[in-house]
Amino acid sequence: MAEALYLMDADSLKGNSLEKALSLIDPARREKALRYVKESDTRLSVAASLLLTLLKGKGLKVTKTGKPYFEDGPRFCLSHSGHYSCLYASEEDVGVDIQKVDHKDYEYVKACFCEEERKGIDGPESFALAWAKKEACAKCEGLGLLDPKKQSLRHIEEGVYEYEGKAYRVEAFLWKGYAIAMAKKGQGEFPKPTLVETNEFF
Numbered sequence: 782m783a784e785a786l787y788l789m790d791a792d793s794l795k796g797n798s799l800e801k802a803l804s805l806i807d808p809a810r811r812e813k814a815l816r817y818v819k820e821s822d823t824r825l826s827v828a829a830s831l832l833l834t835l836l837k838g839k840g841l842k843v844t845k846t847g848k849p850y851f852e853d854g855p856r857f858c859l860s861h862s863g864h865y866s867c868l869y870a871s872e873e874d875v876g877v878d879i880q881k882v883d884h885k886d887y888e889y890v891k892a893c894f895c896e897e898e899r900k901g902i903d904g905p906e907s908f909a910l911a912w913a914k915k916e917a918c919a920k921c922e923g924l925g926l927l928d929p930k931k932q933s934l935r936h937i938e939e940g941v942y943e944y945e946g947k948a949y950r951v952e953a954f955l956w957k958g959y960a961i962a963m964a965k966k967g968q969g970e971f972p973k974p975t976l977v978e979t980n981e982f983f
Contacts, residue, residue: 791828806830828866876921909960917964918944
């Protein structure tokens with residue numbers, strides 16, 4: 782399949798739309814979504830699960846580190862922040878992260894990035910982009926950021942970064958007040974974002 786980056790506004794899932802969406806997603810994902818206390822978190826989880834149905838994969842499983850995958854289907858990575866959920870799909874392992882640009886987050890720059898990384902961070906937007914890049918690389922390996930300051934991201938050349946001793950191709954951009962980053966080890970162009978509406982499902 783061709784690589785794809787899908788995004789969905791989770792706020793479009795309210796009332797009857799949320800109930801319909803819950804009936805369409807994987808049972809285990811539905812159970813997970815309903816465990817959230819806040820409905821906004823439930824909507825984000827359901828939106829991500831709805832996007833997964835676009836891939837038509839079979840046998841949804843979860844790794845020991847918590848990353849979902851299909852036994853038979855394309856590789857993918859999920860992320861959500863603010864009002865949006867996103868899905869990056871490919872034939873190879875990929876990572877994606879979306880971060881809402883928030884002025885409060887910038888206050889934690891010293892706690893999240895080493896001195897070398899901080900040289901390129903001068904405000905909330907560059908903070909969100911830097912964090913998304915690092916998170917996308919970690920998720921490409923099916924891992925999370927347990928100690929982000931020590932798990933540094935080193936810029937090697939245009940579009941290429943080193944994370945935990947491995948090289949990744951990374952593309953990051955700002956979109957509607959959000960920072961989005963995609964990471965992979967293979968070649969080829971990165972996909973453009975596609976906004977998916979609820980009427981594509983019901």
